[in-house]
Amino acid sequence: MNVNNSITLSPAGALALAGGLSLALAQYFIWIYAPVEATMGLVQKIFYLHLPVAWWGLICFFIVFCASIGFLLRRSPGMDQLAVSAAEIGLLYSTLALATGSLWARVSWNTWWTWDPRLSTALIMWFIYAGYLVLRQSIENRRKMRMVAAVLGVVAFLNVPLVFLSARMWRSIHPAVFAAEEGGLEPEMLITVIVCVAALGLLTAGLLLFRFRQRNMQDRVRDLYIQ
Amino acid sequence: MYEKEDQGVLLELKKVSHFFDQRLVFRDISLKLKKGSVLILAGPNGAGKTTLINIMSGLISPASGSVLARVPCEKRAFLGHYTFNYPGLSALENLRFWAGIYGLSKSEEDLTDLLVLVGLKGFVHEKARTYSRGMAQRLSLARVLMLDPELMFLDEPATGMDARSREMLREQIRSARQRGAGIVWVSHTLEEDLNQADMVLYLQNKKAAFMGPATEFRTEVLEAAQ
Amino acid sequence: MRIKALDLMAKDLRLVFSDGAGIVQPVLLGLILVFVFSLSTPVGEEVSAQAAAAIFWLATSFAVILVFNTLYSLEGANQARIGLLLAPIPVQYIWIGKALSGLVLLLAAQLFFLPAIVVFLGQDEMHSWPAALGSIMLVNWGLVAVGSLLGAMSQGHSARDSLLSVVVFPLLVPVLLAGISMGAYFFGDGSGEDLGGWLGLVLAFNALFTGAALLLFPFIYGEY
Numbered sequence: 001m002n003v004n005n006s007i008t009l010s011p012a013g014a015l016a017l018a019g020g021l022s023l024a025l026a027q028y029f030i031w032i033y034a035p036v037e038a039t040m041g042l043v044q045k046i047f048y049l050h051l052p053v054a055w056w057g058l059i060c061f062f063i064v065f066c067a068s069i070g071f072l073l074r075r076s077p078g079m080d081q082l083a084v085s086a087a088e089i090g091l092l093y094s095t096l097a098l099a100t101g102s103l104w105a106r107v108s109w110n111t112w113w114t115w116d117p118r119l120s121t122a123l124i125m126w127f128i129y130a131g132y133l134v135l136r137q138s139i140e141n142r143r144k145m146r147m148v149a150a151v152l153g154v155v156a157f158l159n160v161p162l163v164f165l166s167a168r169m170w171r172s173i174h175p176a177v178f179a180a181e182e183g184g185l186e187p188e189m190l191i192t193v194i195v196c197v198a199a200l201g202l203l204t205a206g207l208l209l210f211r212f213r214q215r216n217m218q219d220r221v222r223d224l225y226i227q
Numbered sequence: 228m229y230e231k232e233d234q235g236v237l238l239e240l241k242k243v244s245h246f247f248d249q250r251l252v253f254r255d256i257s258l259k260l261k262k263g264s265v266l267i268l269a270g271p272n273g274a275g276k277t278t279l280i281n282i283m284s285g286l287i288s289p290a291s292g293s294v295l296a297r298v299p300c301e302k303r304a305f306l307g308h309y310t311f312n313y314p315g316l317s318a319l320e321n322l323r324f325w326a327g328i329y330g331l332s333k334s335e336e337d338l339t340d341l342l343v344l345v346g347l348k349g350f351v352h353e354k355a356r357t358y359s360r361g362m363a364q365r366l367s368l369a370r371v372l373m374l375d376p377e378l379m380f381l382d383e384p385a386t387g388m389d390a391r392s393r394e395m396l397r398e399q400i401r402s403a404r405q406r407g408a409g410i411v412w413v414s415h416t417l418e419e420d421l422n423q424a425d426m427v428l429y430l431q432n433k434k435a436a437f438m439g440p441a442t443e444f445r446t447e448v449l450e451a452a453q
Numbered sequence: 454m455r456i457k458a459l460d461l462m463a464k465d466l467r468l469v470f471s472d473g474a475g476i477v478q479p480v481l482l483g484l485i486l487v488f489v490f491s492l493s494t495p496v497g498e499e500v501s502a503q504a505a506a507a508i509f510w511l512a513t514s515f516a517v518i519l520v521f522n523t524l525y526s527l528e529g530a531n532q533a534r535i536g537l538l539l540a541p542i543p544v545q546y547i548w549i550g551k552a553l554s555g556l557v558l559l560l561a562a563q564l565f566f567l568p569a570i571v572v573f574l575g576q577d578e579m580h581s582w583p584a585a586l587g588s589i590m591l592v593n594w595g596l597v598a599v600g601s602l603l604g605a606m607s608q609g610h611s612a613r614d615s616l617l618s619v620v621v622f623p624l625l626v627p628v629l630l631a632g633i634s635m636g637a638y639f640f641g642d643g644s645g646e647d648l649g650g651w652l653g654l655v656l657a658f659n660a661l662f663t664g665a666a667l668l669l670f671p672f673i674y675g676e677y
Contacts, residue, residue: 072669072672077248124623124626125623127622127623128620128623128624130619131619131620131623132620134616134619134620135606135616135619135620138616139606142248143247143248143676144606144676147672147673147676148606148673150672151602151603151606151669151672151673152603152606152620154665154669155599155602155624155662155665155669156624158661158665159624159627159661162627162654162657162658162661163626163627165627165654166626166627166630166631166654167630169630169634169647169650169651169654170630170634219248219249220249223248223249223250284539285539286535286538286539299541300539300540300541301540301541303539305535305536305539307535309531309532309533309535309536310531311531311532311533311535311536312530312531312533313464313468313527313530313531313533314530314531315467315468315471315472315527316464316467316468316471320467324460324464325536325540327457327460328457328460328461328537328540328541328542329540329541330457330541354471363531
């Protein structure tokens with residue numbers, strides 16, 4: 001048997017590897033480089049995970065939006081696969097952002113949940129994109145499912161500014177209990193955040209590409225089977 | 228030369244192919260349907276007859292190729308397995324609704340006359356949900372006749388009809404043809420309906436296995452197979 | 454010149470009211486919700502204006518789901534949907550027709566919800582009726598715009614009510630928050646709310662979803 005021992009790295013693999021390495025590097029920044037926050041102590045380190053997943057989650061949802069428009073214009077299955085892959089990763093990230101945010105709130109504000117506009121917007125988006133994935137599972141006619149999912153992918157994202165605005169206006173009834181989340185960041189903290197965002201960005205790109213290729217292959221196998 | 232050939236062409240397909248997802252349904256279908264002629268679509272189950280007639284009627288856009296209908300949308304009519312009747316409306320209300328959607332101003336007498344013509348006298352004010360399959364299909368036929376179509380698409384219209392309704396359907400197809408309407412007809416009682424057809428398109432193996440005059444189809448395909 | 458979207462609406466309403474189930478079900482569900490909610494406060498305590506407004510809009514949201522499922526399943530009986538797609542009308546007319554019928558049915562349901570809230574939740578003061586009705590109409594517009602766009606998607610699906618609510622409710626959050634705030638204003642003493650701001654938000658929501666629906670509806674409904 002002839003075994004090919006040479007390792008070839010796909011773009012997805014390369015990105016994931018780079019993401020993993022840079023996340024390891026980011027640990028150095030988080031634990032050693034950045035100073036410990038005065039009032040919150042070590043728990044503040046959650047911030048370095050919370051902010052990157054929240055941002056990249058939002059960017060994933062933006063990718064769903066763009067890919068959905070692309071699908072509606074060109075009807076190419078690839079765009080649909082990109083949209084669903086991004087939705088899955090976005091949902092995972094917003095779950096993480098909500099969990100870490102909740103931990104943060106417990107320590108910082110002494111409550112698990114509060115009607116903070118950003119928090120609420122994240123939760124409502126979590127519901128919308130969870131619904132998006134449920135919808136995709138539930139409609140059997142695949143052409144119709146893709147079309148409906150793409151329409152939902154577009155309106156869901158268009159809705160985000162309004163959700164945020166309404167959540168902010170809603171809070172204004174109650175007095176603003178908490179000051180702005182991040183005031184003046186120490187320069188070391190800022191650099192650490194940037195490193196973490198970049199590292200997670202690499203991993204996200206890798207994950208997205210990997211999931212996209214997986215879906216692509218799944219569809220090809222399925223079509224072979226049908227023919 | 229070119230123009231003369233195209234005179235009286237109501238519907239033209241040029242190299243039409245269609246896919247479901249990646250799966251080919253058929254490819255390179257080209258045809259011209261002229262005024263006052265009947266084209267029968269035939270072929271084994273799953274050959275894509277219904278898909279093709281849906282493409283011809285404009286319900287689906289083909290993956291590639293072009294469909295050119297030289298008849299305005301309001302002069303095209305479709306009669307298929309589905310009757311498009313609203314069960315909660317009476318026969319008359321059903322017709323009145325479709326007349327409104329097609330922008331026709333028909334008096335109540337006009338519509339009643341049509342219903343009498345298709346043999347629904349006495350059921351004009353009955354709700355469509357009480358109708359038998361054959362009656363529902365005749366109501367659907369009345370809707371089609373009301374449009375006075377120049378292009379008719381029939382997708383196995385006789386399904387579930389009794390012998391009398393079927394005869395009525397044939398008669399209406401004949402008279403529509405005499406008026407100069409072009410008719411596309413998916414039939415599963417091919418032998419019976421062949422003598423009414425001018426042209427036959429036989430779908431097999433994802434392409435047009437036969438496309439030509441009905442008389443040739445009889446000698447070349449049907450009798451050869453026997 | 455006939456307005457064909459109105460023909461569609463007239464047909465839908467005739468069908469819904471001919472057997473009644475399409476309107477009785479949302480009304481009953483809403484009344485039950487209001488009644489059960491009245492149990493949430495101890496005897497003798499008043500329900501706040503905001504809570505009453507919230508339950509009013511919750512009942513209305515469930516009505517949106519039921520109403521649009523009914524309206525779109527009317528086209529499913531003998532695939533009349535295909536007939537409409539083949540007819541010489543823009544597909545968007547179907548969205549408009551369904552949205553208008555949905556609006557009428559929603560208003561009919563709310564006609565029952567409002568007195569129920571007065572009776573069960575003790576909200577017997579209303580600050581400026583005409584303005585309150587105006588705000589209800591505006592919020593309803595947003596609800597039916599979304600309902601009519603997405604109500605079409607679950608047609609032919611067995612669990613369509615629950616599927617539709619999972620997808621539609623989160624999308625409705627901005628307009629529901631606005632409805633609840635404005636309702637709290639009108640049920641209450643007419644103070645403490647930024648009425649103008651909420652009004653602007655509802656108008657923005659309505660404009661966004663009306664525009665999106667006109668552009669996107671053919672993709673959902675035109676797909677054979």
